[in-house]
Amino acid sequence: MNWDEYSDWGKYIAEWGANYHKTLADQPVRPETKPGDITAQLPASPPDNGEGMDAIMADFNAVVMPGMTHWQHPRFFAYFPANASPPSMLAEMLVNTVAAQCMLWQTSPAATEVEGVMIDWLRQALGLPEHFTGVIQDSASSATLSAVLTMRERSLKFTGNRDGLSGKGHLRIYCSDQVHTSIDRACWVAGIGQQNLVKIPTTGPHFGIDVAALKKAIADDKANGYIPAGIIAITGGTSIGACDTLGPVLQVAKQEDIYTHLDAAWAGSAMICPEFREAFWEGVEGFDSIVFNPHKWMGAQFDCSVQFLADSTPQLNTLKIEPEYLKTSGEAVTNYSEWTIPLGRRFRALKIWFLIRTYGLAELRERIRNHVHWANEVCEKIGAIEGFEITTDPILSLFSFRCPGDDDTQQRLTDAINKDGRIYLTQTLHENRKVIRLQVGQFDTTRDQVLMAADVIKDVWKEIQ
Template sequence: MDAEEFRRVGHEVVDWIADYRARVEEFPVRSRVEPGWVRGQLDGLSEAGGDFAGLLADLERVVLPGTTHWQHPGFYAYFPSNASLPSVLGDLLSSGLGVQGMLWSTSPAATEVEQHLMDELVGAMGLPERFLGGGVIQDTASSAALVALLAALHRASGGKWRQSGVDGAETVYVSSQTHSSIERAARMAGLGEQAVRSIPVDPATSAMDAGALAARLKADVEAGRRPVLVCATIGTTGTGAVDPVREVAALCAEHGAWLHVDAAWAGPAALCPEFRPLFDGVGLADSFTANAHKWMLTAFDLSLFWTAHPDVLVDALTILPEYLRNTATESGAVVDYRDWQIPLGRRFRALKLWSVLRWYGLEGVRAHLRRHVELAALLESWVGADEGWELAAPRTLSLVTLAHRDGDGATRAAMERVNASGDAFVTHTTVNGRFAVRVAIGAEGTREHHVRALWEALRGEE
């Protein structure tokens, strides 16, 4: 495909996406296909090349029916993942440039635009100055958690981990509501599930019980275990619970454990001063993560990660074979982000974040966040005034967790009815054993009439 063909076909692809986004509400949010249907529609690989028209036809015929429409305004499941159109174009520019930024020297702009944006966001989000120079883009919060754990293991070993590995006494602390990625990271790091302590939560708030954490740390240390990392969450996946970060930080300091703060979903809210109280204590964290690809208008995948100890991270993960040696690296004047992540190679992901920040401006991003919080507060008020439904957990920001007073059967039936309608898609959690519907308001196009329709559908009003 030469440049002129690309121009012609590229315009068609852009138009196809524009049309798709304009008609996204015409589709059922959740795909209705059966397992195997999509594969059954696909042809084998062809010897001869073809044209893009055939591919676009297959997108219509096969892919769209097999798609769960994450950009639909009725998507309230999991956490919505904004792929705003400016970010789509930023990512297109990244693919178009086609650079691979593993080293500073393999494309200086890929590294320096990222450094610049990560440092600027420290100020914009009210994060501590100790994060300056410690920011990097990861693909996901799962990878960010793994990277944090590896740095923590290296530090806790006094720098012996890289050579000697783990010794089986390392211990990691989460709450029962912490995202599963931390337990998975402990597994991947060779600690096994035996190393993970699940600390109970306050039943009223689902936040980690700091007293229970203190007791468990003490008991473990007395038993010869070595506390390596505690993960505190600001905005849990289940209900949006906020762990007592400041108290947890004091316990981490006492025991020399790394404090990782996971704000994968709620993190972008730190851009709004009125939501900053949720982030109390975050300045004490050793690392912090927030996903731009959830609630910050940036197409998946882009997770913001900061650490106050980039030197530890780099020392843990660096390796320099002959074929990667270069003058810039040896000068010590540059950052090579390959040492900050699991993979070696990396896309120029900063371009899609830059596109978002420039198109919307900070005010535009804040307006997007505030709209969803306002809509969630509205839904909360309707639930509070209803005889059949009640909150199953306190609302945090734009996440409302609710349950029917008639019990789990009624709640589940309402959820299934809504999801079958095609107008909305919600998922569930359990709160103190009770089945509850999560309404995560966060799709870019969601407006009051969508939330009102969801509420009416949950209540059984057609």
């Protein structure tokens, strides 16, 4: 392909993309595809000779698109959103075109310096104090792993990387039973182990960690020779939106000199709205590490996860490795690859710059406020369906419910709703019962699209009786 052909096809694909987004609401959210359907349409061996883009795009439309779940659909109420606003998509086109490897300041000075400024813009937007710096990671999983590795090294006086973990004692990480499984995986990868991730029961209206139980667990572990290494709190858990009460958790951490990390991957975006901070953000300034994903609720295209650090030194002491071929001579600069596990880095900050400049914080706040309000409205409508039960009230824009019947009935209704295709929901477990969860957060959804969910649920429930 020459560059003239690239230009022509680039224009074609941009127009295709605009039409795709403009017509999404007319399509089912999930495909009617069975396992193996796509594989069966693909050649078993690669071609020896190249093909034209006409043939490739025709197969893309015929083979790939019928098998895609539409995450940008306005009635995507499952999981959490992975929003892709138009300006962030345009920024990604530029990033992919320039195709820079932004591992060091000298390999892409603009990428490094824009990232530093975007971190500070987001710090201000979320109401964090000036001492916080940060780095853009690919996902919250990577940020959490970075924090857990830092917890490990700090508790071992930064000898684990050098000596290995054998004979160092059993480290303990503490969290609530509402955390995302990325915390479990981080403990696996860090060599801490599943059995040393201590999950504490929750309490209160927002299902926050039981602080008294946390204190007791730490005291018991210390008495038994374990080493408390870190506490991971959550603001907006994946299952039902659980939020820890941050101040009391931090008080325990400070008393015990334990490193803290806050997982606010989804709900952190809502903290650009000052009115949500009192309930969900009070005390956040005391955390050592905080992660939130602009690629979820804020509208930055995946992948884009921001980790804030009150002091970058412990994480740098954990992750920084500097062979001669990566050293930067001259003035002192920031090399963000030293803050993260991967060496290679994309220019993720550009889409944040485009996004915030296009909408401004005011419009981004309005979208999030709308989602929270509409979630409360549709929750009321679902709760009014005969026999239905709201199992957890809306925490920001996430709530859960049950239809009449046992756990198998909940799954049967979920599957029937998703097969219907008009909306997409997912299930979870809460208090040992299966419940159906609904989260409002797709960037361009409207009130009508959200309220339609209650009508679809009622219709499908009647059909499966």
